[in-house]
Amino acid sequence: MNQQPHLNGYLSPDHPLSPRGLFADLPAGIRPVVTPKLTTIWEQDTATLPPALAKTRRWYRSFAERELRHGALSIDAAPHPEPGKIPPSLAALLKTAGREGMLTDLLPRPLGSASLGSYRYPLVWAQALRTEELGRVCAGQMLLLSAHSLGVIPIAFAGDLGAMRRFVLPAYRQSLAGDPHIFAFAITEPSAGSDAEEGHGASGRRPGTVAKRVDGGWSLQGRKVFISGGDIAKSITVFAALENEGIESWTCFLVTSDMPGFEVVRNELKMGMRASAAAEIAFHDVFVPDDHVIGKPRQGWAINRATLNASRYAVAGMGVGLAQGATEAAIDFACRTQLAGKALVNFQEVQLQIANMITETSAIRGMLWQAARKAYVARQDRSSMCKFHCTDRAVRVVEMALELMGNHGTLHDSGAEKIYRDARLTQIFEGTNQINRLAVIEDQQEQLLARIEHN
Numbered sequence: 176m177n178q179q180p181h182l183n184g185y186l187s188p189d190h191p192l193s194p195r196g197l198f199a200d201l202p203a204g205i206r207p208v209v210t211p212k213l214t215t216i217w218e219q220d221t222a223t224l225p226p227a228l229a230k231t232r233r234w235y236r237s238f239a240e241r242e243l244r245h246g247a248l249s250i251d252a253a254p255h256p257e258p259g260k261i262p263p264s265l266a267a268l269l270k271t272a273g274r275e276g277m278l279t280d281l282l283p284r285p286l287g288s289a290s291l292g293s294y295r296y297p298l299v300w301a302q303a304l305r306t307e308e309l310g311r312v313c314a315g316q317m318l319l320l321s322a323h324s325l326g327v328i329p330i331a332f333a334g335d336l337g338a339m340r341r342f343v344l345p346a347y348r349q350s351l352a353g354d355p356h357i358f359a360f361a362i363t364e365p366s367a368g369s370d371a372e373e374g375h376g377a378s379g380r381r382p383g384t385v386a387k388r389v390d391g392g393w394s395l396q397g398r399k400v401f402i403s404g405g406d407i408a409k410s411i412t413v414f415a416a417l418e419n420e421g422i423e424s425w426t427c428f429l430v431t432s433d434m435p436g437f438e439v440v441r442n443e444l445k446m447g448m449r450a451s452a453a454a455e456i457a458f459h460d461v462f463v464p465d466d467h468v469i470g471k472p473r474q475g476w477a478i479n480r481a482t483l484n485a486s487r488y489a490v491a492g493m494g495v496g497l498a499q500g501a502t503e504a505a506i507d508f509a510c511r512t513q514l515a516g517k518a519l520v521n522f523q524e525v526q527l528q529i530a531n532m533i534t535e536t537s538a539i540r541g542m543l544w545q546a547a548r549k550a551y552v553a554r555q556d557r558s559s560m561c562k563f564h565c566t567d568r569a570v571r572v573v574e575m576a577l578e579l580m581g582n583h584g585t586l587h588d589s590g591a592e593k594i595y596r597d598a599r600l601t602q603i604f605e606g607t608n609q610i611n612r613l614a615v616i617e618d619q620q621e622q623l624l625a626r627i628e629h630n
Contacts, residue, residue, distance in 0.1 A: 183521035216537065224304075227292030231301055235308035239317075242271055247313035250450045251593050258406045258439035258454060265319065265450060269357070272320050273350035278357075280305070281324045281331070287347055299485050299558075300547035303492030307540070310496030311503075314597035315450030317493065322403035322451060325486050326358025329412040329427050332481045333470035341466070342410060342429055359408035361399040361430075361456065362479055382416030384458065386426060392465045395428065395458040398440070401604070405454030406439050408432060413458070414475045425475030429467040436461040447596035483605060484553040487562035490605045491543045494562075494569035497598040498536040501569075504590045505532060505576040508583065528579050535572050539565040556618035563608035566601040573598050 181187040188195040198210045214222075221229050246264050256262060261269075272278050276288025280301070283294045293301050302324065309317035330338050346356035364383040384397030395415055405411065409432050417424040430437060436459040442452040470478055506529055509520040519525050543565055546557045573595045577584040584591040602608045616623070 179518075182526070183517065184523055184526075216533065220537075220540065225292075225296060227290055228296060228301060228304060231290065231293050232304045232308060235305050236311075238272075238275065238277060239309045239312040242268060243309060243312045243316045247316065248587060248590065248593065250313070251315055252587060253449075255442050255444055255449070255452065256406075258442050258452075261407055265316075268316065269319070269355040270353050273355040274353045276351065277320055278323055278350040278355055279347040281327055282343070282347070286344060288351070297547055297550040297553075299488035299550045299553055300544070302485075302489045303495075303543055303547050306489045306492035307496035307499070310493040310597075311500040313450065314493060314497055314594070314600075315448040317496070318403055318448045318451035321489065322359065323357050323408075324489075325360040325482070326404070326408065326410065326412050328482045328485060329360065329478045330429070330469055332478050332485075333427065333474065335470055337466075338429065338469055346410060356410065357404055357408045359402050359405045359411045359454075360482070361402050361405065361411050361413045363399060363401050365398055365400050365455075380422065382420075382422055382425075384413070384415040385418055386415040386428065386463070387418045389462065392467070393426075393428065393463045395430065395436075395461040395463055398455060398457045400455045401443065401453045402456055403451050403453060403604075405456050406442050406452045411456070412469060414479055415458075417472065422476060424473050425479065426472045427469035427475045427478050428463045429469055430458070430461060430463060434461050434463070445600075447593075447598070447600045480555070481553070484555045484558050487558040487605050487611065488543065488547050488550065488553065490601055491539075491558075491561035491565035493601050494565035494567075494598065495536065495540045495543060497594055497601065498532070498539065498569040498572040501573040501576040501591055501594045501598075502529070502532040502536055504594065505529060505579045508580050508589070512583070525579060528575055532572050532575050535568055535575075539568050554618065556615045559606070559611035559614040559618075562605060563602075563611040566598070567608060570595075570598045570602060 186193045191197075194211075195213075198206055201209065221232055224232060246268075250262065250264060253262060269278070279287040280289045281287055281298070283289045283291050289301065302321075306317060306321055309320065327343055330343055346358070349356040366380070366383055382397075384395065384399060386393040386395050393415075395413065397415065399405070399413065402408075402411070411430045411432070413428045413430045414425050415428060416422055417426060432439075438457045438459060440455040440457050442454050445453055506520070509525050509529065510518055512519045514522070520529070543561050546561050550557065573591065576591045577595060580589060580591055583589055586592060605611075606614065
C-alpha cells in the first residue's frame with residue numbers, strides 16, 4: 176500500500192512551496208540558521224538538555240518502553256492485591272528496576288546509580304525527567320518506582336550522614352543486587368490530608384500519630400493513610416508529633432516493616448495509578464530506637480516541607496508525561512481510524528485539536544524545565560506553581576484526547592481512559608492543587624503585606 180503523499184490541505188514535502196526544501200537555494204551561510212532538521216519534538220527538546228541529562232532522559236525512555244509498556248493495561252485492570260502481596264509481574268519489575276539502578280538514582284555513584292555529570296544540575300530536574308518518561312507509558316508503574324525516592328528524601332534533607340550510611344546505602348546495595356528495598360513516605364492521617372502540607376491548617380489540628388518517650392527510644396501510636404508503596408515498603412519515614420504537643424513538634428522516624436506493632440491495615444480501592452497501592456498503616460506501640468530518629472526531634476515539619484518543595488517538581492513531571500501519553504494516544508487513533516475513506520488526521524478539525532494538545536504539552540514542559548533548571552534550592556512558590564499548573568493542564572490535554580476519540584476513548588484498550596484516571600490523582604496528592612495555589616501566596620506574603628501598608 177502506497178503511503179499517502181501528503182495530508183489533506185497540505186503540500187507534499189517535495190513541493191516547491193513546501194518549507195521542507197524551500198530554503199535550499201538561500202546562501203550557504205544562512206541555510207543552517209533557517210533550515211530545520213527533520214526531528215521529532217522530543218528529539219528537539221532533548222537536544223536542549225545538558226548532555227548528562229539528555230543521556231539520562233534517553234535511559235528513562237528506553238526503560239519505560241522496554242519494561243513498562245507491555246504490562247500497562249493488564250496491570251491496571253487487575254484486582255487490587257492484598258496488603259503485602261504483589262503480582263509476580265510487578266515483583267519482577269522491581270527486581271529489574273533495582274538491578275538497573277532505577278531505585279537508586281537519587282544519589283550519585285558510587286553511593287547510588289545517578290551519573291556524576293547529572294549531579295552538576297538540580298536534583299529535581301532529573302527527577303522530573305524521570306517521572307515524565309515513566310509516566311508517559313504507565314503512571315501506575317511510574318509511581319511504584321518513584322514513590323520510593325520520596326521516602327528517601329527526608330533522610331537526605333535531614334543532613335544526617337550517619338542515617339544515610341545506616342539506612343540508605345545498605346538498602347541501595349540490596350536493590351542493586353536484585354533484592355529491592357522499598358522506602359515510603361508517611362505524613363497523611365485519617366483526620367487530616369492537606370493539613371500535613373499547609374501550616375495554617377496544621378496549626379489548629381490535633382495530631383493523630385504520636386511518639387511517646389520511652390527508655391532507649393520512642394513508642395509510636397497512630398495511623399497513616401494513602402501511603403504510596405506503604406504495603407511493600409521495608410523502610411518508612413514516618414512523621415509523628417511528640418506526646419502532648421502539636422504539629423510543631425513533628426519528628427521524623429525511620430520505621431521498618433519488621434518492627435513489632437507495625438501493621439499494614441489495607442490497600443485502598445482507588446481509581447488511578449493502580450499498579451502502586453495506597454496503603455493504610457497503623458502503629459500499635461511501635462518501639463523506635465533513638466538512632467532511628469531522622470534529624471533531631473521537632474525538626475520533622477521543616478524536613479516535611481523541604482521534601483514537598485522538591486517532590487512537587489516530580490509531580491509536575493508526571494503531569495507532563497501524562498499529557499504526552501494522551502497526545503500520542505490521540506494521534507495514533509487519528510492516524511489509524513478511517514472516516515469517509517480517509518484517516519481522521521486528514522480532517523482540519525482533528526488537526527487543530529492535535530496541534531492544541533502538542534502545544535499545551537510543550538508549554539507545561541517548558542515551564543517545568545525552566546523552573547527546575549535553576550532549582551538548586553527548591554522554592555515553594557516555584558515548585559507549587561509547576562505542580563498545580565502542569566497537572567491541571569495535563570488533565571485538560573487528556574480531556575482533549577477523549578473529545579477527539581469519542582466513545583472509543585472511554586474504552587480501556589484505548590489507553591486514554593486509563594490516562595484520565597491516572598492524571599486526576601496528580602491534582603490531589605503532594606498537596607491538592609488548591610493547597611498549592613495557597614502555597615504560592617504564602618511565599619509572597621511579605622510582598623503582599625508591604626503593598627497593603629504602602630497603599
